[in-house]
Amino acid sequence: MSSFSDPEAVARYSEGPVRMVPGFHPMQRMAALLLAERVPNDGRVLVLGAGGGLELKVFAEHHSGWRFDGIDPSAEMLELAARTLGPLASRVGFHKGTIDIAPDGPFDGATCLLTLHFLPRDERLRTLVEIRRRLTPGAPLVVAHHSFPQEPAEKSLWLDRFAAFATAPGMSALQMRGAAVAIGERLPTMSPKEDEALLREAGFNGVGLFYAAFTFRGWVGYA
Structure with missing residues (x-):
């Protein structure tokens, strides 16, 4: 996750x-839409x-x-969020850190998009528990992240498919395959089940x- 503090990487995020x-x-x-089913106006x-x-701008x-509270461990990425939101940033409280520095709420809904795949299982569970503790009864949580079969042959197949989709013009398929292999080796991914x-x-x-x-899955659940 060190790339999220690299100014060039942040600029291209x-x-x-x-x-x-x-x-x-x-x-x-x-x-x-899933949030709006239960979050009041x-x-x-x-x-x-x-x-x-990016998601904050869509929601706002x-x-x-x-109103929103946005949590992220990278100060540089939070600065980018404020620039991305422009005038909409006045409705957001930005907090540098992990779930532990989030306000207690209570919140009417929560999201965690493209984030949980960075966390090992125990820390992922603790984070989810802490999110739920901050939600009103019945409030929705929406999550989406890398989640694919972990049996070696299936894992390799899905990473190949991810690499084929993500290969950009001017990038060799071999380069992207290397990036996909790194995801499989370095991220503590889990199966959808x-x-x-x-x-x-x-x-x-x-x-x-x-x-x-x-390789991505998304779920909604309720506190």
Whole structure:
């Protein structure tokens, strides 16, 4: 995650998710719709992994009464989020750190997009528990991140598919395959079955899959 403090990487951040995450923009809109099913017009939403501000901007543009608290361990990425949001940033409280520095809420909804795959299982569970503790009863949590079969042959196949999708013009397929292999080796990814079970272990009910795109999965659950 050190790249999120590299000024050049931060400046190019917005290019990456669109290229590497299938259906990135529709996934954000779906997250906003799932939140809106239960978050009131004047609701408060916790956004974990808010650096860059891409989902915050979608949420703020679609729901003018919502207020947000955005959490991210990178000061540089939070600065980028503020620039991305422009005038909308006045509705966001930015907090540098992990879930532990998030306000206690209570929040009417929460999201954690493209973030949990960086966390080992125990820390992922603790983070989910801490999110739930900050939510009002029945409030939605929307998550999406790398989640794919972990059996070696299947894992390799899905990473190959991810690499094929994410290969950009001017980039060799071999380069992107190397990046995909690094994801498989360095990120503490879990299978969809394990991810879904972890949400339930953290105390979320009604867990349902809403997004599946090559190596990515997304769920909604309720406190």
